[in-house]
Amino acid sequence: MIWIIFIAALVGLVFVSYLKKTERSSSSNIDSKTSTTNDYRSNSQLSDYTSNTHTHIPIPSTAKKVNFAVKGTSYRSQADINAARNVRVGDELTLIHEAYNDYDSFAMMVLTSDGHHIGYVEKKYSMCFFAYKDKIYKCIVSKVTNDDVPFIYANAFLPFDARVPDDDLKVQKMTSKEGQYIGNGVTVKITTERSLAHETNPDLELAEKLKYSEPEKAVEIFLSCAANESGLYSLHQACFCYRKMKAYDKEKELIQQIIAVCKDEGKEEYIPEYESRLKSVEYYINKQNEKGELDKAYSLQKEGKYKEALDLYLFYFNKDKFVLNLTDRIIQCYRKLNDKSNETRMLEYALKNKLSESNKLKYEKRLEKLKQEQ
Numbered sequence: 014m015i016w017i018i019f020i021a022a023l024v025g026l027v028f029v030s031y032l033k034k035t036e037r038s039s040s041s042n043i044d045s046k047t048s049t050t051n052d053y054r055s056n057s058q059l060s061d062y063t064s065n066t067h068t069h070i071p072i073p074s075t076a077k078k079v080n081f082a083v084k085g086t087s088y089r090s091q092a093d094i095n096a097a098r099n100v101r102v103g104d105e106l107t108l109i110h111e112a113y114n115d116y117d118s119f120a121m122m123v124l125t126s127d128g129h130h131i132g133y134v135e136k137k138y139s140m141c142f143f144a145y146k147d148k149i150y151k152c153i154v155s156k157v158t159n160d161d162v163p164f165i166y167a168n169a170f171l172p173f174d175a176r177v178p179d180d181d182l183k184v185q186k187m188t189s190k191e192g193q194y195i196g197n198g199v200t201v202k203i204t205t206e207r208s209l210a211h212e213t214n215p216d217l218e219l220a221e222k223l224k225y226s227e228p229e230k231a232v233e234i235f236l237s238c239a240a241n242e243s244g245l246y247s248l249h250q251a252c253f254c255y256r257k258m259k260a261y262d263k264e265k266e267l268i269q270q271i272i273a274v275c276k277d278e279g280k281e282e283y284i285p286e287y288e289s290r291l292k293s294v295e296y297y298i299n300k301q302n303e304k305g306e307l308d309k310a311y312s313l314q315k316e317g318k319y320k321e322a323l324d325l326y327l328f329y330f331n332k333d334k335f336v337l338n339l340t341d342r343i344i345q346c347y348r349k350l351n352d353k354s355n356e357t358r359m360l361e362y363a364l365k366n367k368l369s370e371s372n373k374l375k376y377e378k379r380l381e382k383l384k385q386e387q
Contacts, residue, residue, distance in 0.1 A: 072150045072151050072170045073150065073170075073173070075173040076150055076170040076171065076172065076173060077170070077171045077172065077173055077174075077175050077177065078168050078169075078170055079138060079141075079168065079169045079170075079171060079177050079179070080155060080166060080167070080168050081134055081135050081137070081138045081166065081167060081169060082135045082164065082165070082166050083097075083123045083131060083132040083133070083134070083135075083164075083165040083166070083167065084132055084133050084134070084135045084136070085132040085133050086131055086132040086162055086163065086164075086165065087162045089130060089131060089132065090289070092129065093129045093130055093131050094131075094162055096125050096127070096129030096131055097125075097129070097131040097132070097162070097163050097165060098163055099125075100125060100131070100154055100157055100163070100165055101154065101157065102154050102155060102156065102157060103153060103154060104125070104126065104153070104154045105126060105151060105152065105153055105154075106123050106124065106125065106126075106152040106153070106154060106167055107123075107124040107125075107126070107152065108121045108122070108123060108124075108134060108142060108146065108149060108152050108169065109121065109122045109124060109282075110122070110143055110146055111133075111286065112205070112206045112244075112245075112246075112283065113206060113245055113246065113249040113283065113286075115249075115253050117133075117136055117139055118205045118206070118207045118208075119139040119140045119142075119143035119205065120133055120134075120139055121133060121134040121138075121139050121142045121143060121146070123152075123165075123167070130285075130286075131165065132165070134169075137178055138169075138177065138178065141171075141175070141176070141177050141178060142169065143205075145171050145172065145175050148171065148172050148175070149169055149170065149171055150170040150171070151169075151170045152167050152168070152169045152170070153167060153168050153170075154166070154167050155167055155168045206244045206245065206246040207246055209242075209244060209246070210238070210242050210244060210246035210247060213238075213241045213242060214238035214241055214242065214247065216234050216237075216238060217234070217235075217238055217246075217247065219234060220234035220235050220238070220247075220250065221250070224250060224253060224254050224257070225257070228253075228254035228255075228257040228258050229254075229258060231250075231254050232251050232254035232255060232258070235247045235248070235250045235251040235254065236248075236251050239251065245271055245274065245275075245280075245283070248267060248270070248271050248274075249271070251267055252264050252267050252268060252271070252290070255267065256294070256297075259297075259301070261294050261297045261298045261301055262298060264294050265291065265294045265295065265298065268287055268290055268291045268294060269291070271283075271287055272284055272287050272288065272291070275287065303329055306325055306328070306329065307325070307326070307329060307339070309325065310322045310325035310326050310342075311342065313325070314342065314345070314346060317349075319346045319349045319350050320346075320350065322342075322346055323343065323346040323347070323350070326339060326342055326343045326346065327343065330343060332362065335363075335366040335367075337363075337366075337368070337372070340359060340362070340363050341363075341372075343359055344356055344359045344360060344363070344376075347359060353383055353386065353387070356379075356383065357380065357383050357384070357387075360376050360379060360380040360383070361380065363376050364376050364377065364380070
């Protein structure tokens with residue numbers, strides 16, 4: 014009986030051991046499958062990530078390289094000039110057509126990677142770059158000088174069959190009568206804001222001839238033509254005429270109107286340039302007002318109203334910006350008012366600045382006399 018119990022217990026132990034071994038094997042297989050599945054998911058995710066990465070598209074080896082100079086940097090704002098100083102060889106630049114440039118319908122702005130407008134493509138290449146503006150692969154800085162306002166040169170990479178002014182071709186003219194840019198078997202239709210405006214307004218040709226010699230007549234034509242346009246060309250030209258006429262208040266009003274149109278019609282890309290023009294016209298308005306006030310002060314001075322004249326002169330006086338004519342008039346008023354202390358102070362201030370030899374001797378002589386009297 015005891016042997017039977019012993020054998021049964023032994024069989025039971027063997028069976029339990031077998032069950033545990035089977036369980037461990039099953040667990041191991043599950044872990045193995047889980048690990049394999051996780052590895053697969055990990056590789057799958059990595060594969061997806063790699064496939065969604067936008068790889069850099071190199072410049073084709075057949076691309077035509079055109080080296081050009083960036084022009085007009087010295088006329089940009091101080092912030093833009095500072096940005097130009099930070100440009101380095103190898104930096105990428107952006108070229109954008111400036112639709113309403115006063116002097117060149119094909120003007121191409123040159124912008125840094127952070128959006129600073131540092132100048133323009135030199136005019137020699139502006140029409141060419143405009144014609145291929147949607148096909149320029151890259152624009153890379155090739156040279157930067159160490160000047161206070163740096164001279165910047167860049168390489169633009171165009172299609173291999175692009176025609177550039179440097180090509181030695183039989184075709185002498187860059188454009189045909191139909192306004193097409195031609196050469197190297199390529200014909201590109203040139204359409205600018207100006208050409209579109211001319212299609213709807215035949216009178217624009219006359220206005221453009223008059224805008225330099227008779228801006229008063231030209232501005233009336235431009236404003237009448239603006240009603241027939243979908244663009245801003247005529248309004249922009251009217252601004253140019255107002256500037257020539259020194260009608261700054263009217264120019265300011267028109268620029269504000271253009272900015273409003275740009276906002277309404279979704280032409281936000283033009284707004285920064287017009288905002289810049291708005292600042293410049295406000296500067297001219299202030300200068301114009303200042304000149305009017307100073308002319309008024311001079312009239313008061315000639316009438317013997319020295320105190321009133323002096324008050325106006327001092328309002329516009331800036332010791333950090335020496336203006337000989339204004340300084341001299343202030344000195345004259347102090348002398349007429351017998352204010353020797355302030356006259357002495359202004360004479361000493363004047364002598365610290367750059368003067369002609371005659372003015373320098375005049376002021377030194379007067380200053381010496383005042384000191385002797387004191």
